[in-house]
Amino acid sequence: MTDRVVRHANYGVELLDALTGGPIIGPSRVRASLLAPPPPGSGADLEPFLVNGNRWVFENLESDVELVIEAQHYVSSSKKTGTDLPSIPASTFPGLLNRVTLKPRSGYPFPASVTRVIGMVRLAAILDPNESPVAGADVTITPEYPASGPVLTTRTAEDGQYVMWFLPDLAQTQPLPISFSAVASATVVVNGSPLAVSGSISGQSVTPETQSGADPLPLS
DSSP states (O other): OOOOOOOOOOEEEEEEETTTSSBOOSOEEEEEEESSOOOTTOOOOOOOEEETTTEEEESSOOSOEEEEEEETTBOOEEEEBTTTBOOOOOTTSOOEEEEEEEOBOTTOOOOTTSEEEEEEEEEOTTTOTTOOBOTTOEEEEEEESSSBOOOEEEEOOTTSEEEEEEOOOTTSSSSSOSEEEEEEEEEEEETTEEEEEEEEEEEEEOOTTSEEEOOOEEEO
16 A cells, blocks of 8 residues: 655746747756745745656745746746746645746757757957857847748857757748848856847858858857
């Protein structure tokens, strides 16, 4: 005879793959930190547990938190409850499960025939002679068919790399882009002070049904 353990989850996140729309692949991790001191007498159980491979849930979360979500094949994501996600419900309400979509990063096992590009965002030499990679930069990509298509967005991973894929767009004269342009922005620390930086590249070739590389994207 086996024991049955029943756990009450009051808040959780379901991690989804931006390419497939289904559950993420590979291991993941969710860490929580309080946004403010908890009310007197309330608990602060910040340790989630994993359910079904892509759902992380909390049992007794009582105050709003910042969630840092990391997964092997995806760009990490930070979400604040009460801002990016719904607030923690009162104990008298049912629990909440929120969907969070993660973008693939370099090393993601794309199907071989998926049209995709990989690039690197760096600091410009004028700011950093080493041209260090920039993590967490926001990247906007505009595919060209040759007419401009809808813009796509992603972020760089901790190694400064970004990945974007292109699915066939039947509204275009040809379904896959022939090139793309990209704009990136970030806030970095230079000489001990935060600095907003940005940059762009254009005329980047795309080879259909395989992976293409892009020129480095310098920020200044």
